[in-house]
């Protein structure tokens with residue numbers, strides 16, 4: 001069995017989740033790492049017992065490397081992904097895949113041109129509860145759906161932005177409460193409901209000293225006629241778990257951090273017993289990310305490379321949340 005050799009690019013907060021995910025999969029091999037800070041990168045390489053590359057070019061010209069896992073600040077994702085594809089590498093790129101739809105389209109084009117596989121990390125889609133809710137929604141189990149709402153009332157200390165120079169910048173974060181923290185919830189909302197039309201939106205920088213929004217609200221309409229809101233903030237102390245709520249004429253569901261908190265259908269409470277092993281609440285702790293769902297996405301990625309499964313989150317899927325967030329920013333700027 002040929003293993004897929006991965007090199008992680010960027011060795012910050014999310015990189016260990018990728019390393020642990022890769023190490024948990026038989027058909028994957030963590031082959032190396034490449035970062036900007038040579039001391040930190042060498043430390044990471046030593047911890048995981050893998051090769052330490054000195055530059056991205058060195059990674060891309062190494063014929064032993066099958067895939068790169070891009071874990072750098074978001075503003076670098078598009079260029080790094082496109083470069084890797086054109087060097088014949090497969091790519092796993094952290095969310096957001098790019099900071100705007102034009103760059104998403106350039107990535108989609110590069111995938112088409114090279115025939116390589118590219119997946120965008122949206123690990124919450126791999127939650128069994130999310131899959132179940134999507135199926136119930138598509139089967140019409142909630143009756144006539146009136147509301148689909150997403151609340152992401154997070155708390156980030158001012159130091160979260162101050163201590164890391166790329167966070168909260170237009171050039172490298174591309175947005176705040178929505179493009180960074182909120183994109184997970186927005187991706188799920190669109191995935192479950194099959195898309196949404198933006199009616200109106202408002203963003204503001206309410207509390208933090210940053211270039212991008214730390215608070216946003218949007219009004220939506222869904223293809224089945226339901227209405228809904230998105231609320232996202234990083235100023236809501238002490239931080240509340242992300243909540244996605246669907247209400248219809250024959251039932252409702254509340255998903256918290258991708259786990260069913262409450263499911264009521266036809267008058268019966270059928271809330272499943274939760275396995276909290278995969279429940280990670282990052283509402284006040286940005287480090288609260290496990291690796292199990294990342295591992296599921298890696299498994300799907302490898303199976304797709306081998307032609308065994310369809311890729312669940314390709315570049316077109318990854319673009320959907322960026323597209324809605326971009327239109328929220330544009331709508332708000334017009335107000």
Ligand SMILES: NC(=O)c1ccc[n+]([C@@H]2O[C@H](COP(=O)([O-])OP(=O)(O)OC[C@H]3O[C@@H](n4cnc5c(N)ncnc54)[C@H](O)[C@@H]3O)[C@@H](O)[C@H]2O)c1
Pocket residue numbers: 009010011012013014015034035036037040056071072073074076094095096121123164180289
């Ligand atoms: N899926 C999730 O749940 C999740 C969680 C956190 C972060 N993220 C995403 O992961 C990405 C990284 O976030 P983070 O919190 O780990 O950031 P971070 O600042 O902690 O880490 C980024 C790392 O990239 C390195 N770096 C910067 N520029 C580089 C370059 N040009 N080449 C190679 N390395 C470079 C930095 O030295 C740093 O080690 C972001 O896009 C973020 O949105 C995803």
